[in-house]
Amino acid sequence: MSRSLSLITWNVLHRIHAENWNEPAIAAYPEEDARVVALTARIVAAVPAVDLQLLQEVSGDLLTRLRAQLVPPACVLAMRYPRVPRPRQASSVLADPAEYLVVVSAGPATVVHQIVFSDDRGKGFLAVEHQGVRFVCAHLTYGEDHPGQWEELAACARSWQQPVVLGGDFNADRATVAARLGGGFTIGAPAPGGRATRPRAAPSEKSLEIxxxxxxxxxxxxxxxxxxxxxxxHNPVLARLRAE
Structure with missing residues (x-):
């Protein structure tokens, strides 16, 4: 029987990364508490219309609020990175500056696998099972110097018998993702002319679709x-799919 499922993947921008890289996205939210409240409200509002939300760069503050706001049957599953982001200048405004990959599920889900990459202790993937499908929340390092990350992710996905859905910040354009993962995967493509997943205020060689x-x-x-x-x-990416 075919199952219709929906998901959102979204890099929600860890505050310390935003400040370290002078990201203009936080200019509208000088107070992080207000941004955390707004992010939480948006994520909670998507439940149960969206089956799963795969979130990257989640701070401990946001994770705490999500866990407080979401009630069963919704659940929050998380993987904490060993590396804690450090502010380059001022001290952190976060009560809990740890960084997480987080999966918010509208119904029961179970963690089946999690990996922190050996060459970047602040990147990795978290896999959960929901309705017989493996959903993987992933965040990969930018650039060509980390082939092992792609090999590990692809090998893990190929090893499972269940349908697999990978969602996340791949730090690479669609063609690069296809080449690095290899055969057997299908990459979703939004309609041309829409929003960028990673808008940039200034011209850049980096892709707007990562x-x-x-x-x-x-x-x-x-x-x-x-x-x-x-x-x-980043902008959220919504996908609707079918799994046998």
Whole structure:
């Protein structure tokens, strides 16, 4: 029987990374507490219309608020990175500056695998199972110097018998993702002319399309880049799919 599922993947921008890199996205939210409240409200409002939300760069403050606001059958699953972001100048405004990968599920879900990459202790992937499908929240390092990350992610996905959905910040454009993952994967493509997943205020050689939904043994019916309302330097990506 075919299962229709939906997900959002979103890099919600850790405050310390934003300040270290002078990201203009936080200019509208000089007070981090207000941004955390707004992010929480948006994520909670998407439940249960969206089955899963795969979130990258989640601070401990945001994770705490999500856990307080979401009630069963929704659940929050998280993986903490060993590396804690450090502010380059002022001290952190966060009560808990740790960084997490987080999966918010509208129904029961179970962690089945988690990896922190050996060459970047602040990147990795978190895999959960929901309705017989493996969903993987991933964040990969930018550049060509980390082939092992792609090999580890692809090998893990190929090893599972269940349908697999990868969502996250791949720090690479669609063609690069396809080449690095290898055969057997399908990458969702939004309609041309829509929003960028990673808008940039200044001209850059880096791609504007680095957040993706990728499937194996499943079919993507629709991909759309949503308006992030200035809460992050990334826009959320919504995907609707079918798994057998």
């Amino acid at each position: 957040d993706h939904v990728v499937v194996r043994a499943a079919t993507i019916d629709h991909v759309e880049v949503l308006d992030g309302s200035g809460l992050s330097d």
